[in-house]
């Protein structure tokens with residue numbers, strides 16, 4: 001029993017499956033401290049960062065997404081859930097990004113104009129760092145001018161764009177067109193991702209590849225870099 005008289009659940013008393021289920025509930029309820037504690041407990045129990053990310057955090061957010069879609073949860077609750085998810089991700093970040101080696105390439109990434117979803121983009125950034133890339137994150141609501149300015153400033157190998165809304169995904173094409181207008185489209189590998197996209201869309205807007213998830217984004221980025229370096233050798 002906690003000092004304020006409420007029952008406090010001892011997360012350490014739960015077995016792994018119960019703890020993961022409790023973390024889904026805590027994420028749903030926006031309880032960031034509990035999600036962080038659960039994440040730490042699973043790490044202590046020898047779980048890999050990837051497994052915690054996928055089984056506890058991403059799966060918890062999927063459940064939130066279903067109830068958001070169905071009108072059971074609303075923006076304020078989903079914001080709290082997102083905050084809890086970010087708490088867990090902050091614990092995992094150094095583990096996912098652990099590399100120590102010289103960067104194998106540079107990526108500029110951002111969520112496109114009109115869109116403020118950043119959890120998926122942040123995950124992609126972490127996985128790219130884990131794969132050995134230096135990542136410049138432009139944040140959310142990024143317009144074409146900001147992308148172009150960042151390309152000029154950072155000279156990356158890859159431009160990554162994220163969109164979570166059917167209304168914002170067409171803006172990716174605007175950015176790619178802006179690259180074409182400047183005659184610099186082929187200077188960059190353009191990767192796109194986000195829940196409403198698919199491969200067909202990626203091809204239609206002239207991206208080099210659509211990436212279904214963060215792990216695939218990291219694999220795809222590596223494969224393109226190796227191919228490009230091979231062609232230059």
Ligand code: B1M
Pocket residue numbers: 058061062064065066068069070075076078079082114115116117118119120121123124160161162163164165166167191192193194195196211212213214215217
């Ligand atoms: Co929003 N939202 N939301 N939301 N939200 C969705 C996207 C939605 C599908 C929910 C639903 O109805 N089921 C729906 C979109 C419908 C549509 O367009 N068809 C929606 C809506 C409608 C809205 C608002 C319009 C709601 C409103 O205001 N009425 C509003 C829009 C605000 C805006 O952007 N202008 C809004 C707001 C919000 C919150 C602010 C409350 C919050 C965002 C908080 C934040 O991100 N900081 C939020 C959230 C959390 C969601 C859901 C529930 C979860 C998104 C998420 O984080 N998923 C989402 C429902 C859903 O997707 N199931 C929803 C977890 C994340 C790990 O997955 O982002 O898909 P994901 O990323 C994956 C892949 O897609 C891929 O890799 C990632 C990791 O594996 N990937 C990339 C993503 N980006 C990539 C970039 C790459 C490569 C891969 O580059 C190379």
